[in-house]
Amino acid sequence: MEWWVxxxxxxxxxxxxxxxxxxxxxxxxxxxxxxxxxxxxDLEHVILKKDRSLREVxxxxxxxxxxxxxxxxxxxxxxxxxxxxxxxxxxYLELRTTPKANxxxxxxxxxxxxxxxxxxxxxxxxxxxxxxxxxxxERLVNxxxxxxxxxxxxxxxxxxxxxxxxxxxxxxxxxAAKETVSLALEMKHLGVxxxxxxxxxxxxxxxxxxxxxxxxxxxxxHITLHCGEVRNSKEIRDMLNFLPQRIGHAIFLDEEDWExxxxxxxxxxxxxxxxxxxxxxxxxxxxHFVDLYNAKHPVxxxxxxxxxxxxxxxxxxxxxxxxxxxxxxxxxxLSKNSVEFVFADNGVKEELRxxxxxxxxxxx
Ligand code: 6MZ
Numbered sequence: 376m377e378w379w380v381x382x383x384x385x386x387x388x389x390x391x392x393x394x395x396x397x398x399x400x401x402x403x404x405x406x407x408x409x410x411x412x413x414x415x416x417d418l419e420h421v422i423l424k425k426d427r428s429l430r431e432v433x434x435x436x437x438x439x440x441x442x443x444x445x446x447x448x449x450x451x452x453x454x455x456x457x458x459x460x461x462x463x464x465x466x467y468l469e470l471r472t473t474p475k476a477n478x479x480x481x482x483x484x485x486x487x488x489x490x491x492x493x494x495x496x497x498x499x500x501x502x503x504x505x506x507x508x509x510x511x512x513e514r515l516v517n518x519x520x521x522x523x524x525x526x527x528x529x530x531x532x533x534x535x536x537x538x539x540x541x542x543x544x545x546x547x548x549x550x551a552a553k554e555t556v557s558l559a560l561e562m563k564h565l566g567v568x569x570x571x572x573x574x575x576x577x578x579x580x581x582x583x584x585x586x587x588x589x590x591x592x593x594x595x596x597h598i599t600l601h602c603g604e605v606r607n608s609k610e611i612r613d614m615l616n617f618l619p620q621r622i623g624h625a626i627f628l629d630e631e632d633w634e635x636x637x638x639x640x641x642x643x644x645x646x647x648x649x650x651x652x653x654x655x656x657x658x659x660x661x662x663h664f665v666d667l668y669n670a671k672h673p674v675x676x677x678x679x680x681x682x683x684x685x686x687x688x689x690x691x692x693x694x695x696x697x698x699x700x701x702x703x704x705x706x707x708x709l710s711k712n713s714v715e716f717v718f719a720d721n722g723v724k725e726e727l728r729x730x731x732x733x734x735x736x737x738x739x
Contacts, residue, residue: 378703379689379696381529383466383734385713385727386677386688388599388623388644390542390573391449391472391491392439393680394456397422400682403442413441425685429605429653433575435683444475446482446490453494459681461501461535463689466527466730467717471540471571474555484558488541492565495537504536504723506566514722527734536727538568538719540599543584545574552587560594568718569597573623576604581613588617597718599644603627604655615639621716623677625663626655633666642673642716647694648686649679659698668699668709675713704739711735 400422408415421435443452453470460468472491474484495505496517507515516534541559543552559567570591572584592598602614602622611628615635623644628636636643645664650656656663667674676691678684696706711731714724 377689378738379693379706380463382689382692382707382710382738383464383527383730384688384692384710385467385675385717386460386465387469387621387675387713387716388646388677388679389456389460389468389470390680391453391456391470392436392443393683394459394470394678395439395443395452395682396455396459397682397685399452399455400439400442403448407442426652426654427683429576429655432653432680432683439683440475444477444482444487445480446486449487449490450494450497453491454497456681457495457498457503457535457537458500460688461498461503461533463687464529464533465535465688467536467538467714467719467723467727469538469540469568469718471542471573473542473544473573474558484554488539488558488562488567491539492562495566502532502534504534506538506564508565527730527737536719536723538566538717538723540569540571540597540718541567542571542573543587545572545576545579545584547574547579547584549583549586552584553590556587556591556594556596559591559596563596567596569599569620571598571623572600574601576601576607581610585617597621599623599718603632608632615641620718621675623679624650624655626650628663637670637672640673642675643667644677645674646677646679647691647698648684652684659694662698664695665699668701673712673716674709675716676709707735707738 404418405415407413474487476482476484495503502516504514504516507513541555543555556570559570588598598619599621600614600619601624603611603626604624606627611632621642621644625643676695678686678688678691681687692706714727
C-alpha cells in the first residue's frame with residue numbers, strides 16, 4: 376500500500392457535504408433529474424468541473440444541498456464519508472456539518488443531526504468509535520472484536536474514532552446560530568465536541584455570530600473559525616482576539632495578524648488543495664504553510680472538501696512533502712502532532728498517542 380495512504384492520519388477540517396463521493400453525487404443528481412426536480416444535463420458539467428472560484432464553490436454547495444438534504448441521504452453520505460476516511464487510515468475524524476431545517480420534508484436541525492448520527496452507527500466495513508446514548512454516554516465501537524488493542528496495523532480491520540462539530544453558516548441569523556449551539560450542547564454526550572463557523576466568507580458579519588460563539592464557549596464547547604479566507608482585516612483581528620481553539624485557512628493575514636496568531640499559538644487547519652483550487656493562494660510554493668511550519672507554529676493538514684476538490688488526506692500529505700521538501704519522518708511527526716489539537720477528551724487523545732507510538736516503529 377502506498378506510504379501516504381498507510382500512514383495513520385488525523386482529519387480535523389472536513390465538511391460532510393463537501394466530502395461526498397463524486398459517484399454518489401452524480402447518482403443522486405441523476406435520480407433527481409429523472410424525477411424532474413433538477414435538470415441533470417445542465418448540472419453535470421457543474422459537478423464535474425475541476426477548477427472553481429470561491430464563488431462557484433458556494434454555488435456548487437447550494438446545488439449539493441438540494442441533492443443531499445433529506446434524512447436518508449444525509450445518513451448515507453455520512454456513512455460513506457467515514458468509510459472513505461477510514462479506508463485511507465484516518466484514525467480520528469472530526470467531521471463538521473451545518474444542521475439544516477426544511478419543514479417541507481419534516482427536517483429540523485435536530486433531525487438532521489440525528490440522521491448524521493445514524494450514518495455514523497450504520498458503518499459496517501470498519502470499526503467506528505462513537506459516543507452512545509445507551510450506556511451513560513459510553514464510548515462504543517461497532518465491532519465484534521476487542522476494543523482495547525490500540526496497536527496500529529494496516530493489515531487488520533480498520534478502526535476510526537469519529538467526533539462531530541456543528542457548523543454555523545455565515546448566512547444564518549444570531550437566533551439560528553444560537554439554535555445550533557443549543558443543539559450541540561444537547562448532543563455533547565453523543566460526540567458533538569464543538570462549533571465551527573463557516574460558509575461563504577464574503578457573506579455576513581462577525582458580530583452576528585459572536586453571541587452564539589460566546590455562549591458556546593461559556594458552556595464548554597470547543598470552537599474553530601474559518602478565518603481569513605478572504606481579505607477582511609477587521610474581521611480577522613476580531614476573530615483572533617476571540618481566541619478560538621483552532622482556525623481554518625488563515626490566508627489573508629497581515630503582518631500584525633501573523634504575529635498575533637503566533638503569540639496566541641492558535642493551531643491552523645491547513646487545506647492546501649482547497650486554497651489552490653479556489654484561487655485563494657496563487658501557488659503552493661508561496662503558501663503560508665511554509666512560514667508557519669518553519670516557525671514551529673501548530674499546523675494540521677486537512678482536506679476541507681474531498682469531494683468538491685477531488686482530494687484525500689493522503690494526497691494532502693504527499694503534496695506537502697513534495698512541495699515543501701519534507702521527508703517522511705517530518706510528515707509522520709506532523710501527522711502525530713495533530714493529535715494534540717483534537718477536540719475530543721483526554722481518553723481519546725491518549726489512545727491516539729498510543730496508536731502513533733506503535734506505528735512509529737514501522738513508519739520512521
Ligand atoms: C467556508 C465552507 C468551505 O456543512 O453542508 N464550507 N465554508 N469555506 C470553505 N472553503 C472552500 N467548504 C465548505 O458542508 C458544506 C458546507 O460547508 C461549508 C459551507 O457552508 C458549505 O455549504 P455541510 O455538511
